[in-house]
Amino acid sequence: MTANAIPGNVSGGSGPKATPLPRVSPRVPAGTVRIFDTTLRDGEQAPGAGLTAAEKLEVARQLIRLNVDVIEAGFPAASPGDFEAVQRIAREAKGGVAVAALARCRDGDPQRAVEAIRVAERPHLHVFIATSDIHLKHKLRISRDEALEAARHWVRYGRQALGADAEIEFSAEDASRTDLDFLMQVYEAVVEAGATTVNIPDTVGYAIPAEFGGLVGRVVALVGRDATVSVHCHNDLGLATANTLAAIQNGARQVEVTINGLGERAGNASLEEVVMAMRTRPTQFPDLVSRVQTEQITAASRLVSYLTGFPVQPNKAIVGANAFAHESGIHQDGMLKNPLTYEIMTPQSVGLAGSHLTIGKLSGRRGLQGKLKELGHEVDGDALDAIYREAIALADAKKEVTDADLLALVEQRTSEVPQSVELTGWSVTSSHGGQATGTVSLTVMGEERAAESLGNGPVNALFTAADQAVEPVLGWHPVLTEYQIRAVSGGEDAQGQVLVRCRRSVDEGPGALAVSGHGLSTNIIEASLEAYLVAMNKLHGAEIGLVADAFVAPATAPTLP
Numbered sequence: 090m091t092a093n094a095i096p097g098n099v100s101g102g103s104g105p106k107a108t109p110l111p112r113v114s115p116r117v118p119a120g121t122v123r124i125f126d127t128t129l130r131d132g133e134q135a136p137g138a139g140l141t142a143a144e145k146l147e148v149a150r151q152l153i154r155l156n157v158d159v160i161e162a163g164f165p166a167a168s169p170g171d172f173e174a175v176q177r178i179a180r181e182a183k184g185g186v187a188v189a190a191l192a193r194c195r196d197g198d199p200q201r202a203v204e205a206i207r208v209a210e211r212p213h214l215h216v217f218i219a220t221s222d223i224h225l226k227h228k229l230r231i232s233r234d235e236a237l238e239a240a241r242h243w244v245r246y247g248r249q250a251l252g253a254d255a256e257i258e259f260s261a262e263d264a265s266r267t268d269l270d271f272l273m274q275v276y277e278a279v280v281e282a283g284a285t286t287v288n289i290p291d292t293v294g295y296a297i298p299a300e301f302g303g304l305v306g307r308v309v310a311l312v313g314r315d316a317t318v319s320v321h322c323h324n325d326l327g328l329a330t331a332n333t334l335a336a337i338q339n340g341a342r343q344v345e346v347t348i349n350g351l352g353e354r355a356g357n358a359s360l361e362e363v364v365m366a367m368r369t370r371p372t373q374f375p376d377l378v379s380r381v382q383t384e385q386i387t388a389a390s391r392l393v394s395y396l397t398g399f400p401v402q403p404n405k406a407i408v409g410a411n412a413f414a415h416e417s418g419i420h421q422d423g424m425l426k427n428p429l430t431y432e433i434m435t436p437q438s439v440g441l442a443g444s445h446l447t448i449g450k451l452s453g454r455r456g457l458q459g460k461l462k463e464l465g466h467e468v469d470g471d472a473l474d475a476i477y478r479e480a481i482a483l484a485d486a487k488k489e490v491t492d493a494d495l496l497a498l499v500e501q502r503t504s505e506v507p508q509s510v511e512l513t514g515w516s517v518t519s520s521h522g523g524q525a526t527g528t529v530s531l532t533v534m535g536e537e538r539a540a541e542s543l544g545n546g547p548v549n550a551l552f553t554a555a556d557q558a559v560e561p562v563l564g565w566h567p568v569l570t571e572y573q574i575r576a577v578s579g580g581e582d583a584q585g586q587v588l589v590r591c592r593r594s595v596d597e598g599p600g601a602l603a604v605s606g607h608g609l610s611t612n613i614i615e616a617s618l619e620a621y622l623v624a625m626n627k628l629h630g631a632e633i634g635l636v637a638d639a640f641v642a643p644a645t646a647p648t649l650p
């Protein structure tokens with residue numbers, strides 16, 4: 090970072106005050122940085138992260154609780170599933186949050202994007218085209234003039250289609266490797282054509298903070314009076330957050346970020362890091378705040394990790410399991426005397442409750458509701474009753490019901506699907522050195538089915554038996570493409586949480602519908618079967634139109650900023 094990094098200046102109350110930052114960006118309230126979350130668009134482009142429309146909606150609801158300013162909901166031209174997910178989020182998002190859709194500057198894309206977000210209270214169209222010579226020459230095979238013309242044309246289209254109040258954002262893909270004079274020419278032209286936000290993507294994660302801050306400063310000086318300057322940083326060199334903060338210090342008033350830093354390759358700048366850096370070091374960002382409800386960060390991080398199946402590394406800043414753990418004796422001693430000795434942020438400020446209540450002390454539904462609220466989840470009505478029953482049952486199955494157990498119960502309910510296939514029973518035998526034998530009985534759309542199969546292990550035997558039981562009725566069986574298992578908490582009696590990813594046996598190739606399924610039980614075999622059935626039901630639900638699913642991006646998917 091720049092100068093003034095004074096050790097010990099943790100609360101922001103002391104230390105030298107930096108020069109006030111330039112007042113720019115007409116559409117962003119003075120004193121704020123607009124948080125543009127792209128977890129559902131760039132984050133979802135991470136290989137294997139594919140979310141269903143229902144899951145995307147669930148993430149969007151948490152982003153609204155987090156109070157982000159803009160939700161980039163997807164890339165509607167990518168697939169019918171993506172279109173529908175964006176439109177559903179656009180319909181549901183109320184209370185001031187804007188919903189953005191991405192589009193390439195080419196016929197068809199911006200029209201689909203406009204159609205998807207037109208219903209939003211605050212539509213935000215995001216069009217982009219590459220501007221670096223390397224992208225123009227090798228990817229788009231067009232000249233600089235042609236790129237400039239396309240940019241101008243589609244910005245103008247967006248402005249006309251959505252009206253004067255809509256936010257029209259233009260991104261110059263690979264801006265950090267674009268010829269500076271040409272880049273400035275493009276930004277000036279698109280603002281003249283009606284863009285209200287200009288975005289500077291460091292698409293390939295190539296920039297270094299001081300250099301990137303300098304670039305941002307030049308764009309702010311050129312168009313900052315008429316448009317909001319935004320940045321979109323990738324983490325290929327581990328600098329996404331640093332580059333984003335340097336951009337803010339140089340006048341950027343919108344930052345494009347993702348929960349857990351999810352995103353293509355090494356990911357994007359992480360929302361939690363950027364927001365907590367601003368909150369923890371206010372003197373470095375004079376008179377600037379974000380509107381993010383930081384107490385919702387942990388819940389958001391867990392939800393995104395759960396639904397995408399991407400674990401958060403334990404030492405990840407802000408949201409890693411060890412981020413607030415103090416293990417060394419010297420640190421613990423200091424912490425006991427005064428938490429400020431080693432703690433620059435409190436765990437409560439990011440929504441880590443830190444207490445370990447046992448279920449007995451929850452004293453009924455109200456107590457459970459309060460506890461869940463502390464953990465970042467608003468649950469009531471039938472959902473609360475169901476979680477309460479499950480928590481009581483769990484208390485019989487294991488000694489202590491921890492926060493992690495409660496969160497796992499809440500999460501398990503987020504992926505509820507129609508029950509075409511229901512498990513009625515299973516058994517398995519498995520021993521050292523031999524094959525496993527599994528039997529499964531199910532009802533498949535009301536019809537009783539059972540099958541027995543051999544396998545190289547208990548899970549394989551049961552999944553194969555389930556395949557044989559459902560295939561005559563459904564006409565296909567799920568094909569397992571990924572399997573993960575983890576213990577929800579410590580202890581030998583912990584619950585196992587299983588994630589599977591599956592496609593249908595009749596679908597081939599990279600464009601096939603892929604879904605995830607989760608299972609949760611103190612019996613890991615039961616959790617595995619449960620996850621497999623959730624995936625099976627989602628695939629069937631998508632087939633008969635009950636579950637609108639986002640399809641995984643086809644192999645020919647365009648590269649995006």
Ligand SMILES: [Zn+2]
Pocket residue numbers: 131292321323352353357649650
């Ligand atoms: Zn990106």
